[in-house]
Amino acid sequence: MAEQKNQRPVPKANRFVDTETFWQGTKAGELWLQYCPDTKQFQHYPRPLSIYTGKRNLEWRQVAGTGVIYACTIVRVPGPGMEGRLPLSVVSVELDEGVRILGNVMNMEPDKVAIGQRVELAWDAIDAETAYPAFNVVEA
């Protein structure tokens, strides 16, 4: 069988808004999210201002990456960057910090993944240098 060529594009930081801290965090195995200190709420994906106040007073904070699966699907159709990844477990995780993030489940067969399962942070290698935040289901 021919070797699957990894064609996953590696996103560039700061192309649209300031996302450098997120991407630097991934290199250290840490999940950093945008935080609005005025309302003490996180927001994800990163925005050009606080969606809560409309002010550009924003910080970055490291989060634990623990939470609960809010929605889940199994992507079965090919597409750019999907080579060798199908079927792929895709989940929307509600983090304990009160914000949702899309990710993949790394440690479980896709058809065993379910809403309500607790998850913890894991990492999915996009290429040799870059990993993207993903999740492992925490067995009860």
Added chain:
Amino acid sequence: MSKDSIVIAGYAETAVEFKSGRSAYDFAGEAFADLLAATGIEKAVVDGLSVNVPLSECANAFYAVYMCEALGLSPSWLNYGGIGGCSATGGVARAAAAIRDGQAEVAVVLSADAPSTNWSANYGAWRGEFQDPVGVLGPPAAFGLLMSRYEHQYGLNYEALAKIAITQREGALLNDNAFAKLKKPLRVEDYMNSRMIADPLRLLDCVMFCDGGNAFLVTTEAKAKEFGIGKMVRPTAYAEVTNFKGADPVADITETGFSELAPKVFAKSGLGPDDIGSFHPYDDFTIAVMMQLEDFGFCEKGRGSDYVMATDLSCTGELPLNTGGGQLSAGQPGLASGGLNLAEAVRQLFGEAGGRQVANRQNALVTGIGVIPYARNWGTSAAMILEA
């Protein structure tokens, strides 16, 4: 109907084609020429134009101005509608406002797109950086997530989704403009056996991107009569919301913008769900149809499956649904999409639906959905009530 009532005084719609080899300009030209022919008006009287942002031409920031050149129009009011599947109903509402404000008298709402021939869209910002890496490359995965949450909260009978697909397919069989390859009857087992795309979303829950166009004449009742036009409908209520609950990071994604719009359009028109003659909800996916049946109060929230199974949704039934097949079975003409649902509603009220004509021509409810956002349901919701 007062003398300065705003009316839709004509419509035109091209056939839906796949990989037509044609452009949005060409489909727009066909729809526009057909609209002039259908209404008998001269091109020179058109002084307002609203066009949608097409996936096939959006790399050109000046598409709307180019369209005026292509059609030989010199409008005093021009709108470039970027709310996806809400651009047609939204275009009618914006044209009505412009006419009331004196910026135009005779407007054409023109939608065309050819994404199955040419794709020029680039979903920037968060999509490429935070969604593509996890494999949510487009609407199907997002709707798989949405369906999973709906099923978790309310339960979901897949046979009800099959019935929506099958009922609409019956309409497409009678629709000359429906994409030819979709014109074969569906059975429940065809739906159940269609391949999984993003569990629990199946192939037959999804629209197919095609090419096509449509056009609507929006003016005052007095002006339409001056042109000798006899058939017209009034858009008596319109409401729209974008990024519903957009500053709530943990909003219930089964709650949609339509829950906010439904009370508004019913209050404005004085109608209720029981009064609606036919329902033409935006149908990119079957679950969106079911959620709208709930949001507009045809049944309780979460009871969509039971309602669909118990209700005749055919053109002769209790609530005729997307009687021309909708986008699910006629094909989605790119981002001219919302105009397909609107054209069928106007066609029904004009009494021109032939073998699929509904009995109640008093009113119709049409909706639009635009753009699929990050980890939510949809970006823009729009609803319009048309009355005879």
